[in-house]
Amino acid sequence: MLHIGSRSKTICLSDYKVTNGYVFHHRPSIVRCNCNHASSSVRPQEVKERIRKIFGKIEISPSCYDTAWVAMVPSRDEPKQPCFAQCLDWILENQREDGSWGLSPTHSLLVKDSLSSTLACLLALSKWSVGHKLVQRGLDYIGRQSWSIDNKGQISAAGFDIIFPSMIKYAGELNLNVPLDQSLVNVLFQKQDSAMERNDLRECKTNPAYYYAEGLGKLCQWEELMTYQKKNGSLFNSPATTAAALIFHCNDDKCLGYINSILKQHKNWGIYV
16 A cells, blocks of 8 residues: 555555456555645645555566466467467576565465466466476475465465465366365365355356366356456456467457556566566
8 A cells, every 4th residue: 555644545556367466356456645734735746646656666476377378378379379479588697596476475374375376377388288296396385385275364365265266277278286284185175165156157247166177167258258358358457368368268359458568668578577
């Protein structure tokens, strides 16, 4: 949150999905912008300039999770090849020493975030049969950190209960053996079923689960979901969800254009959020 001065005014930002940070934002995010009324002589333009300078100091870091989903998109002309090979290369070059992918430096309460990013990267590598040593290191990391998955003290990003179990299922389809105790996997699937039951998958507009459509895979009503595509070609301004549309539904030119625009903006080095 952004704080300037002593009294706060709540400003809603547009819905933007941050997929490799402290939380997944799908509803309008809240920024508290405090205006200092101690001095009534402060002009609005001065306040805007202070905000601009503060945001200018924020370092944008790559989202391993989004990059991994984009790396899984198959080529339109050669389905057995990745459409965005540069993202696959980025994954190959950016595994951390502990075998994970994710925020660097990481935080002790955000292990689940690293697990999601790591598993997504492993899916991308396994799908295209590359980086076998990296895959094993990543699996070892997941095994060591599996304690955090059902740990209530860990921060759980919105959508985790839907997305993570789906990635485990996808791993099975790729013959990728994720080292998790079966009882824990059963708990994850039960939580996913509960999350599905709480939401009516027939209605995209009011269903929060569709903000994590990459976790729904083929269960998603993609045809209807595409009617909510934004002008920039994305679904919810999310590279991961937009990539999932290309993987599970269709080769939409606008989706491809959106991802290409992001990669061009960041010099094809990874998806930034």
